Amino acid sequence: MTQPFELPSFYVPHPARLNPHLDDARAHSTGWAREMGMLEGSGIWEQADLEAHDYGLLCAYTHPDASAEALSLVTDWYVWVFFFDDHFLDMFKRTNDREAGKAHLDRLPLFMPADPAAEMPEPQNPVEAGLADLWRRTVPAMGEDWRIRFARSTRNLLDESLWELANIDAGRVANPVEYIEMRRKVGGAPWSAQLVEYAAGAEVPKEVSGSRALRVLMDAFSDGVHLRNDIFSYQREVEDEGELSNGILVLERFLECTTQEAAEAVNDLLTSRLQQFENTVFTELPVLFAETGLDPESVAKVMAYVKGLQDWQAGGHEWHMRSSRYMNGGGASAGSAGEVAPGSGGALPGLPGLPGSGNWWDQYAIGGIGTSALDILRSGATAGADGGAATAGAADGGAATAAAADGAVKGAVKGGARPAERRARSLGYVPFQAVGPSVLPEFRLPYALSLSPHLDGARERVVEWAERIGLLAADPAIPGSGIWDAASMRDHDLALCAAGIHPDAGVEQLDLSSAWLAWGTWADDYYPAVFGPTRDLAGAKRANERLALLMPVDGTPAPEPANALERGLADLWERTAGPMTVEARTRFRAAVESMTESWVWELGNRIQNRIPDPVDYLEMRRATFGSDLTTSLSRLGHGQAIPSDVHRHGSMRALENSAMDVGAMVNDLFSYRKEIEYEGDLHNLVLVVQNFFDCDYPSAVRIVDDLMHSRLGQFEHVAQKELPVMYEDFGLDGEARKLLDGYVKELEDWLAGVLNWHRECRRYGEEDLRRHFGADRDLVAATEARRVAAGAAETTAAAGSAGAAGVVPLGPTGLGTASLRLSPTGAEPGH
Numbered sequence: 001m002t003q004p005f006e007l008p009s010f011y012v013p014h015p016a017r018l019n020p021h022l023d024d025a026r027a028h029s030t031g032w033a034r035e036m037g038m039l040e041g042s043g044i045w046e047q048a049d050l051e052a053h054d055y056g057l058l059c060a061y062t063h064p065d066a067s068a069e070a071l072s073l074v075t076d077w078y079v080w081v082f083f084f085d086d087h088f089l090d091m092f093k094r095t096n097d098r099e100a101g102k103a104h105l106d107r108l109p110l111f112m113p114a115d116p117a118a119e120m121p122e123p124q125n126p127v128e129a130g131l132a133d134l135w136r137r138t139v140p141a142m143g144e145d146w147r148i149r150f151a152r153s154t155r156n157l158l159d160e161s162l163w164e165l166a167n168i169d170a171g172r173v174a175n176p177v178e179y180i181e182m183r184r185k186v187g188g189a190p191w192s193a194q195l196v197e198y199a200a201g202a203e204v205p206k207e208v209s210g211s212r213a214l215r216v217l218m219d220a221f222s223d224g225v226h227l228r229n230d231i232f233s234y235q236r237e238v239e240d241e242g243e244l245s246n247g248i249l250v251l252e253r254f255l256e257c258t259t260q261e262a263a264e265a266v267n268d269l270l271t272s273r274l275q276q277f278e279n280t281v282f283t284e285l286p287v288l289f290a291e292t293g294l295d296p297e298s299v300a301k302v303m304a305y306v307k308g309l310q311d312w313q314a315g316g317h318e319w320h321m322r323s324s325r326y327m328n329g330g331g332a333s334a335g336s337a338g339e340v341a342p343g344s345g346g347a348l349p350g351l352p353g354l355p356g357s358g359n360w361w362d363q364y365a366i367g368g369i370g371t372s373a374l375d376i377l378r379s380g381a382t383a384g385a386d387g388g389a390a391t392a393g394a395a396d397g398g399a400a401t402a403a404a405a406d407g408a409v410k411g412a413v414k415g416g417a418r419p420a421e422r423r424a425r426s427l428g429y430v431p432f433q434a435v436g437p438s439v440l441p442e443f444r445l446p447y448a449l450s451l452s453p454h455l456d457g458a459r460e461r462v463v464e465w466a467e468r469i470g471l472l473a474a475d476p477a478i479p480g481s482g483i484w485d486a487a488s489m490r491d492h493d494l495a496l497c498a499a500g501i502h503p504d505a506g507v508e509q510l511d512l513s514s515a516w517l518a519w520g521t522w523a524d525d526y527y528p529a530v531f532g533p534t535r536d537l538a539g540a541k542r543a544n545e546r547l548a549l550l551m552p553v554d555g556t557p558a559p560e561p562a563n564a565l566e567r568g569l570a571d572l573w574e575r576t577a578g579p580m581t582v583e584a585r586t587r588f589r590a591a592v593e594s595m596t597e598s599w600v601w602e603l604g605n606r607i608q609n610r611i612p613d614p615v616d617y618l619e620m621r622r623a624t625f626g627s628d629l630t631t632s633l634s635r636l637g638h639g640q641a642i643p644s645d646v647h648r649h650g651s652m653r654a655l656e657n658s659a660m661d662v663g664a665m666v667n668d669l670f671s672y673r674k675e676i677e678y679e680g681d682l683h684n685l686v687l688v689v690q691n692f693f694d695c696d697y698p699s700a701v702r703i704v705d706d707l708m709h710s711r712l713g714q715f716e717h718v719a720q721k722e723l724p725v726m727y728e729d730f731g732l733d734g735e736a737r738k739l740l741d742g743y744v745k746e747l748e749d750w751l752a753g754v755l756n757w758h759r760e761c762r763r764y765g766e767e768d769l770r771r772h773f774g775a776d777r778d779l780v781a782a783t784e785a786r787r788v789a790a791g792a793a794e795t796t797a798a799a800g801s802a803g804a805a806g807v808v809p810l811g812p813t814g815l816g817t818a819s820l821r822l823s824p825t826g827a828e829p830g831h
Contacts, residue, residue: 003327004235005248005260008267010228011274011419014310016318017064021071026056028072029079036133037126038083044090044126045083052324055079061315062192063308066199073137074199080130081157081188087127089241102729105158112151116140142198145206150194156185172244172717175710177661178654179250180223180615185650186245187229189222196312202304207292212597213284214302216616220277221309223615225316227270231263232326254710255703265693269614271419272692274313275426276613281306283608291541425691426611431680437766438673439698441705443666445712447748449756450503451496454510458495462514469571470564471522478563480529484522488772491762494518500753501630512575513633519568520595520626526565527599528606528681535607537600544596551577551592553585576633591628598623602683611682611691618661624683625667627660631750646730646740651722658715659747663754665708669701670758673766678773712751719744 019025030050033039039047059066059075066074092101104127111120111132116139123129139147174182184190197203208214230237230247237243247269251262285306289299321328452458463486466472472489474482484492498505498513505513531540543565550558550570561567569592577585598620605612612620622628646652668685675681689700723744727737762768 005263008264011271012317014314016061016314019060019064019071021068022056022060024068025059025071025075029056029075032076033079036130042126044087054323058319061319062312063199064311070199074195077134077195080134084127108158109155111135143203146203153191153194157188157191173253174250175714176250176254177618178714183226184222187226189225190218193218193221196308197305200304200308202301204305205298208288211288213280213288216280220273223273224270224313227266231266232320232328235327271422272613275423276616429609429611429682435673435677439701440669443755445755447752449752452499452503452505452510454507455499458510458514461511462495462518463489465515466518469568475563478530483525483529493761494521497753497757500756501750503749516572519572523565531603532606537603540600540603547596551589553582553589588632591632594623594628595626614688614692617688621664622660625664649726651718651726655718658711659751661711662708662751665704666755666758670764674764674769678769
């Protein structure tokens with residue numbers, strides 16, 4: 001069969017290694033699969049199928065250092081999960097039988113009890129038998145935190161198969177953001193990451209398992225695994241099976257481009273996600289270790305886990321190049337399938353040095369994992385022997401062509417950029433570029449705007465509140481704090497936004513919502529103004545720690561506020577949290593903390609002068625825009641009528657996330673000139689798209705516009721198609737359904753109010769920008785340009801010395817980046 005495209009040149013920074021216990025794992029898994037009923041007589045596989053797929057080889061490549069016993073068990077898990085996938089395809093996807101598929105999935109959690117000693121029902125098919133056996137053999141060796149996380153990942157992997165089934169039934173191809181989010185659950189890579197913890201004996205300590213750094217590592221790993229699989233499996237899934245959940249197909253439809261161009265774009269996103277993984281290892285893990293005071297043994301476990309994820313990426317690629325299950329002929333990467341001797345390769349042979357044993361981080365970074373993260377400093381860093389050049393048949397790399405009038409972006413895809421070039425483009429951003437007049441698309445929002453009748457009074461009362469709190473005057477003790485005055489606050493008109501997103505609010509609720517929006521917007525301006533010029537990441541984190549103390553959930557006395565930032569939050573928390581239950585306060589506090597922590601993330605990127613990875617940006621943008629906070633305000637009246645499981649359901653998260661993304665993209669389109677030209681910022685989706693596709697401003701606007709309206713279409717699809725099914729699945733009564741239908745209407749009001757505010761406020765127009773920034777903009781721009789130039793010179797000098805000494809500098813090396821590097825003594829960053 002002719003291949004639909006030529007394989008792109010992959011970024012494979014680490015060599016694959018083969019576990020010496022491969023033959024034992026192969027033999028064991030064949031016997032186990034037959035014992036569970038997965039082979040002859042199953043109607044799904046024969047032994048020849050299992051041998052051709054060679055999951056033993058997959059696990060030997062992805063777990064090169066596992067013991068014989070651990071490798072056999074992990075291989076059994078992979079045999080089971082692939083059998084589950086093929087069984088579900090044959091029994092339910094091909095027949096579009098959602099009811100039977102749901103009944104099948106509903107039984108599987110019974111074979112994953114929280115208590116390992118609990119009784120299980122009698123298995124009725126090979127999928128149930130395999131899961132029951134694997135659960136009993138695996139979970140006794142792991143801690144409770146791991147068992148909870150692994151059970152959740154397994155349930156996600158199983159349950160979200162219904163999402164794929166629903167899309168096949170509707171003939172629906174997901175939008176790119178939806179696809180990335182859902183693929184993590186359907187594709188099972190988070191599940192694979194947690195098996196790495198088992199196989200490597202590297203259970204991640206509970207103290208850090210929920211941190212942003214570990215979440216990003218898992219997400220970036222997962223996306224890398226899935227996007228690579230999409231490239232290799234496109235022919236089988238799309239052309240043979242009629243599958244709609246494939247990243248190449250998603251981008252073909254979204255970008256209206258050729259299959260080859262879409263494959264190159266998916267490979268570029270794969271590269272970006274792997275580089276996000278590396279950046280997190282080098283810039284976030286050292287800080288996390290220092291802040292949590294993690295002991296050496298725990299640090300070693302985290303780093304062994306990271307190394308295990310590295311091994312999985314390298315080994316997974318090698319297996320795809322060899323397995324008969326996938327398209328793997330030709331292309332620039334075909335040569336990577338050469339024979340690899342068991343146990344060979346260039347990854348670290350063992351655990352890194354530990355804190356207290358010398359320059360442990362330098363020792364670790366130079367020796368193995370993640371050294372490609374700094375290939376921007378090396379000449380000729382490559383993805384393959386040819387340096388990662390685009391393969392024949394890829395897009396020509398020219399400037400993006402004009403899109404069609406309907407908003408399509410065909411021609412914006414380039415692909416083929418070498419990993420070092422892609423990294424250099426992200427880190428080489430020059431701030432304060434003149435971008436000219438704003439380019440705005442047509443906003444096709446189908447929801448009517450309603451405004452609270454109490455708007456006029458709220459406008460004055462929120463300014464009075466801000467003056468009383470101190471938001472409108474500079475604090476002599478805090479340089480840079482004088483960011484707003486009464487005139488600029490009236491220009492920003494946050495009460496107008498509140499009146500649109502809460503049109504039914506009474507006077508008190510509207511005043512409260514207006515004040516929350518005012519404080520959040522002011523604080524979002526405050527963090528870069530106060531902490532940005534001195535790159536004071538530690539100071540920003542200390543400010544967040546203080547803010548957390550001002551939001552007690554259990555009646556604990558809060559400290560006395562020390563400045564306007566703290567006074568504003570303390571006042572708002574007291575007025576908002578008073579009537580709440582402890583559980584509701586905890587959820588609401590988490591929404592506020594999500595926003596404040598995201599401001600530190602933005603500051604960290606500015607210190608690195610790094611344009612964010614597109615997936616990381618989109619997911620963090622919901623927090624930086626304050627979406628969780630403002631939608632939480634909408635839910636305050638729901639009480640306990642809706643079960644918490646409903647709010648956590650995939651359809652509810654999809655509903656909220658799609659709405660949040662539309663609102664954030666509206667903001668990025670309106671604020672592009674303000675942020676890029678006047679503030680020297682790099683957190684804007686239009687800029688992220690420009691950097692990723694290497695295209696011009698108008699082309700990036702068209703891409704963002706198409707993505708925004710795709711997310712809007714998803715919001716409507718979920719509301720109209722998925723929520724009624726969810727209501728039935730949960731057996732919700734009339735009152736709960738009415739409340740949830742009302743919540744959909746509240747999100748529609750939120751979207752209409754957000755768009756109206758951007759159109760009507762005096763914050764983003766050309767005259768507004770000149771009035772707000774004035775002559776100060778030129779001085780700030782010149783100072784920042786000198787800083788970036790000095791940082792670039794320092795990086796170049798460091799690269800030269802590294803080349804001479806044969807040592808790769810650790811992490812970012814520009815001015816002010818010391819706060820992102822962990823000293824050998826483990827001192828607090830920034831001190």
